[in-house]
Structure formats: C-alpha cells, structure tokens
Amino acid sequence: MRLTTSLAAMTLALSGLLAAPARAEDAASSFRFEFSPNFEACAGDSSLANALANGITLGISPSPPYTSLDPATGKAAGLDVEIVEAALDWLGVKKITYEVAPFSSLTPSLLSKRIDMVAANIHVTPDRLKVISFTGPGWWYGPAITVQSGNPAGIHSFDDLKKHKVGAIAGSAADEYLRSMGVEVVPFQTDSDQFLSLAQGRVDVILEDDVKVATYIAENKGTGIEMVSGVQIPEDLIFTYGYGYARYGVRQEDCMLRTAMSQALAEVRGNGKVSAVLHKYGLTGRNLFFFPVSN
Known part of the structure; x- marks a missing residue:
C-alpha cells in the first residue's frame, strides 16, 4: 500500500544550500561518523563463504513497513526485506531463510547464532556497539x-x-x-x-x-x-543514540560478511534499487540520506 500521509521528515525545506562554501578544513571538521573502522577480525573468516555455500538466516520482527510476514503467503515482506534480499542477490547468496522474533530478541538470536544477520533495520547505539557490528548504510528515517x-x-x-x-x-x-x-x-x-x-x-x-x-x-x-x-x-x-542510518546487524567476528554486505548495499543504493523500494513504500529519495534538519 502506498502511503498517502505526508511524512514530516520528507517534506522539509532544506535551508542554507546556496550559502557560501566554508573553508575545506572547517567543512571537514563539521562531518561526524557514527563509529570507527573495525577490521581487526578480518582475517579470512568463513562467514561470507558459508552464506554463499549454505545460505543465510535472517532475523526479522513483525514491524511493518520494515519487516513482517505476509498473512496471505506466509513469506517475509517489507521495505528492509526487499533491500536486504537485493543486496544478497548481488552477492550471489541463493538460499535465504527467516526467523521471526520480537525486536528485543533479535540481537540475542544473532549472538547465539540462531540467525546470521539482523535484517530488521537496526541502528548504531553505544550498547549495541559493545556486542555486534553493523553493515554500511541502507537508508534513513x-x-x-x-x-x-x-x-x-x-x-x-x-x-x-x-x-x-x-x-x-x-x-x-x-x-x-x-x-x-x-x-x-x-x-x-x-x-x-x-x-x-x-x-x-x-x-x-x-x-x-x-x-x-x-x-x-x-x-x-x-x-x-x-x-x-x-x-x-x-x-x-x-x-550516538540510534537515529543515524538504518543498517543491518552482524556478529563482530563475521567481518567478511559485514564487509561484503556493506559493498552490496552501496551497489544497490547506487544503481537505483533502494530508491525504487523506497518509492514503492511511499517514501522518496529524501530517505537515502541523512540531512541535519528538524522533523
């Protein structure tokens, strides 16, 4: 169903876009990152190879329009499902299975290896950074x-x-x-x-x-x-507290899967697939990027 409600976060007038450019060093210092690079675990772990050879289990919660089970088909559906499946298709992952649980249970399921990735979008927070890793950006709200x-x-x-x-x-x-x-x-x-x-x-x-x-x-x-x-x-x-980019969660030791999934997300953002999915669910290209404005 295409949303007819106007979303406050997508109807904002972005002010200051034509202002005089700041000096390079000033501009660079004004940009922040949600977390720092972490490649210590990237020593040829088997997480990507396992996904390619044996498939991957994704964890989702019943939370439309992000992730849910279609009552008519019993299949996983939603905005994040389509984005993650497109990225996995680009990687060549052929078999995808789903586990459905309350959102609060997804990280424990990931850590216990019941699932291989949190595919219900999950954001960077201090507590989560202590126990899991995150893919590159998927989209923003x-x-x-x-x-x-x-x-x-x-x-x-x-x-x-x-x-x-x-x-x-x-x-x-x-x-x-x-x-x-x-x-x-x-x-x-x-x-x-x-x-x-x-x-x-x-x-x-x-x-x-x-x-x-x-x-x-x-x-x-x-x-x-x-x-x-x-x-x-x-x-x-x-x-800091979770409303940066919508990302997807993986185990800290699964560096190969995280790195590959991050590139895959960049590719499906770059070729227009993510934008098409956003429009399908009533959103716009505005939701591809974070803008520092009030809602």
Whole structure:
C-alpha cells in the first residue's frame, strides 16, 4: 500500500544550500561518523563463504513497513526485506531463510547464532556497539515525538519528554536514548500495543520512527494520534543514540560478511534499487540520506 500521509521528515525545506562554501578544513571538521573502522577480525573468516555455500538466516520482527510476514503467503515482506534480499542477490547468496522474533530478541538470536544477520533495520547505539557490528548504510528515517491528537500534553521538544512517561519499543534505539536522558520509559513489545496505549491515554507520548507512525496513521484512520512537527532533533540522538542510518546487524567476528554486505548495499543504493523500494513504500529519495534538519 502506498502511503498517502505526508511524512514530516520528507517534506522539509532544506535551508542554507546556496550559502557560501566554508573553508575545506572547517567543512571537514563539521562531518561526524557514527563509529570507527573495525577490521581487526578480518582475517579470512568463513562467514561470507558459508552464506554463499549454505545460505543465510535472517532475523526479522513483525514491524511493518520494515519487516513482517505476509498473512496471505506466509513469506517475509517489507521495505528492509526487499533491500536486504537485493543486496544478497548481488552477492550471489541463493538460499535465504527467516526467523521471526520480537525486536528485543533479535540481537540475542544473532549472538547465539540462531540467525546470521539482523535484517530488521537496526541502528548504531553505544550498547549495541559493545556486542555486534553493523553493515554500511541502507537508508534513513527520523524520530517522531508522537502524541494524542491535538497534543493535550503540550509536548513540543525533547526536553518536554522528561516530564512524562514515554512509551517506546523495548530494546529499541528510542528506548536506549530515553533512558540515557533519565526519562521514565514504558516499554512495549509490539507496535500495535504502544499505539493503542497512546490513543487510550495510558501514556502521554511515544518516541517512534516517523515512517512507522505515518504507516500506522495511514492504515488506521481516526486513530487519535499525531506526530509533533517542528521539533529540533538532538544531535546525539542522530550520531550516538540510534537515529543515524538504518543498517543491518552482524556478529563482530563475521567481518567478511559485514564487509561484503556493506559493498552490496552501496551497489544497490547506487544503481537505483533502494530508491525504487523506497518509492514503492511511499517514501522518496529524501530517505537515502541523512540531512541535519528538524522533523
């Protein structure tokens, strides 16, 4: 289904694009990375060879439009499923199987080798960097402060969240960031539970992905929730606590698979495949790249 809801993160006017260029050294210092190179484990491990020879098991969560099981076919579906499958096809991986679990269970499943990759997009956070590695960028979306229609709680900034109980998916980037702020978090296991709890007033606000919120609102008319627009996104939320690029997770020792998958993602971004998938799900080329603007 193509989204008809306008996503705040995709309708922003990008200001300052015609400003005079800064000096090279000033411009270079203004760009940040989410994490540093880590190739110590790249000593010819067998992770890529195993995937090519025996196939790969991907972990996903029931979280449309990213990943889910199609009720009609029982097959994996969603935006991230299509992107990851396109990258694996470029690599020559022929056999793909799926394990479905709550998002909070995907990293433990990866570490226990029940799955070989977290294919539900997963973002860089300090806690995750301690235990897993990440592929190169797949695409981007932003965080959305989401409230009851009319915003009766009067929430207009991230600082305002400190005064309220805030809902978030357990184990998500939003969950980790809110706890780092000292916010009282109400954890949820499923998207539907958190959206329903917000609509019924059991929580005042939730922090969730703008794409996911827009999908829910578009598919559930009169749901009684809305995104707060014009919110300045804290820089550390983007570059430290999980709202940088959507990536995919692999074990730290599987360096060959990580390196190959990173190039594969770059190739399918470069040839237009990722853009085509984004458009299929109601997004645009805006979601290929992060822009430092408010939502």
